[in-house]
Amino acid sequence: MxxxxxxxxxxxxxxxxxxxxxxxxxxxxxxxxxxxxxxxxxxxxxxxxxHASARRLRTRRSSTIGIRLDPMIDGISGSVLDRFLHALTEQADKQGLRVLLFTATSPEDEIIQLQRLNDGADVDGFVLTSTFAGDPRTKWLIENKIAFVTFGRPWGADDVSDPQHLWVDVDGWAGLYEATRAAQDAGARRIGYIGWPSSADTGDDRRRGWHDAMRERGDVTEADLIALEAVTVDGVAEGTAAMQDLRRRAGPLDAVLCASDSLALGAMIANPERVPVTGYDNTPVAAAIGLSSVDQSVGEVAAGVLGLLTGEFGGQVHGAPESLQPRYQMIRPRLVTRAFAAIPMEMLV
Amino acid sequence: MxxxxxxxxxxxxxxxxxxxxxxxxxxxxxxxxxxxxxxxxxxxxxxxxxHASARRLRTRRSSTIGIRLDPMIDGISGSVLDRFLHALTEQADKQGLRVLLFTATSPEDEIIQLQRLNDGADVDGFVLTSTFAGDPRTKWLIENKIAFVTFGRPWGADDVSDPQHLWVDVDGWAGLYEATRAAQDAGARRIGYIGWPSSADTGDDRRRGWHDAMRERGDVTEADLIALEAVTVDGVAEGTAAMQDLRRRAGPLDAVLCASDSLALGAMIANPERVPVTGYDNTPVAAAIGLSSVDQSVGEVAAGVLGLLTGEFGGQVHGAPESLQPRYQMIRPRLVTRAFAAIPMEMLV
DNA sequence: AGAAACTATTTGATCGATCAAATAAAGTCA
DNA sequence: TGACTTTATTTGATCGATCAAATAGTTTCT
Structure with a gap:
């Protein structure tokens, strides 16, 4: 050639x-x-x-976004980030942007990688996933005036409306509020919730969605509301245990909502009455076994992230005060309702 | 700054x-x-x-590998590619290589993307996943003398030892042969197999592993061997149906092997006798519900792919006859044995 | 018609690195 | 010691594109 x-x-x-x-x-x-x-x-x-490199050298733009590929923290829900990555790559491509992967072993190591890619002019900006309270990465990026957007809001003491921290997140509260409402509209009164210990902010957010919806309706007493909640760390076996616990403590249930599909899968195993179970993340597992689930619209998230990011390195320098666009975006998740058809429980007996 | x-x-x-x-x-x-x-x-x-771009412009090397991010064809098993991607990125990084993602809507579209990235000098070579019989992508890459390695052997009429087509694959035959042997060693005689219709080469390969091991041992008659096999497309519900079918046709079973974790999950649902079930791919789902599974050692695959690829664009031009290294690599998968602990079946009754 | 004001196109310089070839320094040997 | 290697370092050119400023070509208006 x-x-x-x-x-x-x-x-x-x-x-x-x-x-x-x-x-x-x-x-x-x-x-x-x-x-x-x-x-x-x-x-x-x-x-x-x-020639991409020649252009980049001259324009001092790489038209490339860096994103860390997480090592599948939570097996089952890992697919959400996977889908997000896919959506991001696809939409970035339409805008002439490339997506470059990197890995890191810890937040500190990640900062080293961020610096490497930024200094080498490999990327114009970053997309960060899985933010947490006191996240050192966002702090570092802001200090170094590097463009970035996070998939995940600032947690803890970090300011949600900090103009320097652009973010897109899915409204977990709304997701569970809607799921609860849907169950109520279908006639359910005693709706249980299996969630995570309150150390995880994202879990608290979801829990509040259920809690608020339950209180607003007032179908159950405060004491019942406490009995209708089970708390456990994530996992299938944990979901099963929590479900047993819930049935023992709360008596008959009309529906059960869970903070994750893992928990939901577990809950469904200890569910002989076939009470409708709803998970969170709409993972392939949920689809496979016919579980309702709250879907984080990753496509919309990707679009939001890209919009904010290109606005960032397309326009003024980082944190320019004159930009009047919204600095963050809250996406409303979508409830996917499924019948239990895929699991013919009667066969088990 | x-x-x-x-x-x-x-x-x-x-x-x-x-x-x-x-x-x-x-x-x-x-x-x-x-x-x-x-x-x-x-x-x-x-x-x-x-400055990465300056260096690339001068050296005419991008030190970047392109890989297509698949749109999660098969939900549950998608995590294998995900893990592979992670291993690849991690190991590439150690060799100073970057991984660039792209998406495509079809093999034809993928070729357009390959050309775009190659012509723009964005990448030095590609890693292709999910090869199939008569794959137009490999043909095109060879014709255009572009470095590439596939995760997946050449199927169908394509020559496995074609010196122009470098590949790494996991030996599905060996995986099921070993799983069968392991079951036999544990005392199982009547070992069932739930597999895919023989249109999928990769499925035939796995099936043969079970079939050969069963015949070698000769514990069951030929007629029984036929009864011990169920064929279905992939899916959880399909696995459940196949399992019922198998139990009806073959009578008591000592163990069941499946071509995928989706099928295995399904099989486990219709498994009141708690016959040991083994899946394939060792997905998070298998880990979560305590299912034995054949693990495709993605780390080794990634290492093999990188070795072949860097050998390719590090050394002579594509297909140089003087290279005496092996042109392909078959990785032996690893059987992960788990007890059924995670599912307390008795609770279901 | 001629100056002013645009619009369209070209020219020379430059981004930051490496290549290829030239030079300088150090070491070897008759 | 002087010619001859070998080793270490420097110089000028170049990769392929875009930027900034200059030039050529058109239109507008008095």
Whole structure:
């Protein structure tokens, strides 16, 4: 294969200068129509493609976003990040952006990687996932004026409306509020909740959705509300145990909501009465066994992240005060309702 | 933040020339020890990082590998590719390689993307996953002399030992052979198999592993061997149905092996006798519910892929006949044995 | 018609690194 | 010692694109 043609080759073929060729690609508006057509024909004929590195060197833009690939913390729910990554890559591509992966062993190590990629001009900005309270990464990125957007709101003491920290997140509260309402509308009164210990902020958020909806309706007493809640760490076996616990303590249930699909899967195993169970994340497992679940619309999240990010490195420097756009975005999740069809429980007996 | 220092800045600080600085980074051997130390000190002191794009422009190497992010064809087993991607990124990083993602809607579209990334000098080579019979992608890559390695052997008419097609794959036959042997060693005689229709080559391979091991041992008659096999497309509900079918047709079973974890999960649902079930892929679901499974050692696969790929664009041009290294690598999977502890079946009754 | 104001296109310089070849320094040997 | 290697370092050119400023070509208006 002969080496790739360059702008000069195209310019020669079209009878114009290098810069005009460049203009046709980057600001077609300023080139006269007939000239543009001639250049475009030459580009097509020679099969010209701009050399990405040359362009990046000159423009000081890499058109690349860095994102850390997590080591599947929680097995089952890992697929959410996976889907997010896919959506991000797909949508980034449409805007001419590439997605570069990296891994890290700890938040501190991640900062080293962030610095490496940024200093080497490998990326224009980062997308961070799984934010947590006191996250050192966001602090570091802000201090170093590096563009980034997080999938996950600032937790704990960090300010949700800090103009320097752009974020997109899914409204876990709304997800569970809606799921609770849906169950109530279907006639359920005694709706249980299996959630995580309150050290995890994201779990508290979801729990409140259920709790608020239950209180608003007032179908059960305060004492019952306490009995209807089980707390456990994530996991299938844990979900099973929590479900047994719940049935023992709360008596008959009309429905059960869970903070994750893992818990929901577990709950469903100890569920002979076939009480409707709803999970969270709408993972493949939920789809496979016919479990209702709250779906984090990763497509919308990806779009939001990209919007904020390109606004960031497209426009002014980081944290420019004059930008009046919203600095964050809360996405409303979507409840996916499924019947229990996939598990013919009667066969088990 | 002041703009990043360049080689020239470092050279000035260390009192040497640009090229010496470059040599310290790329061929330290040819620089005198004391000079090297001086330069290294200057690099550290200034916090210098080479500009990736500048280097790539000059060297005509991107040190980047392109890989397509699949849209989770099969929900549950998608995590295998996910784990592979993670291992690949991690190991690539150690060799100074980056991993760039892309998406595509079809094999034809994928070829367009491959061309785009290659022509733009964005990547040095590709890693392809999920190969299939008559795969147009490998054909195209070979024709265009672009470096690539596939995770998955050439299927169908494609030649497994074609020196132009480098590949790494997991030996599904060995995986099921071993799983069968393990069951036999544990005293099982009547071992059932739930597999896929024979249109999928990868499924046939796994089935043969079970079939060969059963025949070698000769514990059951040929007629029984036929009764011990159920065929169905992938899915949890399908696994449940196949399991019922198997129990009806084959009578009592000592163990059941499945072509996937989805099928295994399904099989376990219709398994009141608690016959040991073994899946394939060792997905998080298997881990969560305590299912034995055949693990595709993605770490080894990633290492193999990288070895072949760097050998490819590190050394001679594609398909150079003088290379005597093996052109492919078959990885032996590993059987992960788990007890059924996670599912307390008695609770269901 | 001629100056002013645009619009379209070209030219020279530059981004930050490495290559290739030239030079300088050090070591070897008759 | 002087010619000859070998080793270490420097210099000028270059990768392929875009930027900034200069030039050529058009249109507008008095």
């Amino acid at each position: 002969a080496s790739m043609p360059t702008v000069t080759d195209v310019a020669l073929a079209a009878g114009v200068s290098r810069q005009t060729v460049s203009n046709v690609m980057n600001s077609p508006g300023i080139v006269r129509a007939d000239t543009r057509e001639r250049v475009e024909a030459a580009i097509a004929q020679l099969g010209y493609r701009p | 002041a703009s990043m220092p360049t080689v020239t800045d470092v050279a000035l600080a260390a009192g040497v020339s640009r090229q010496t600085v470059s040599n310290v980074m790329n061929s330290p051997g040819i620089v005198r020890a004391d000079t090297r130390e001086r330069v290294e000190a200057a690099i550290a002191q200034l916090g210098y990082r080479p």
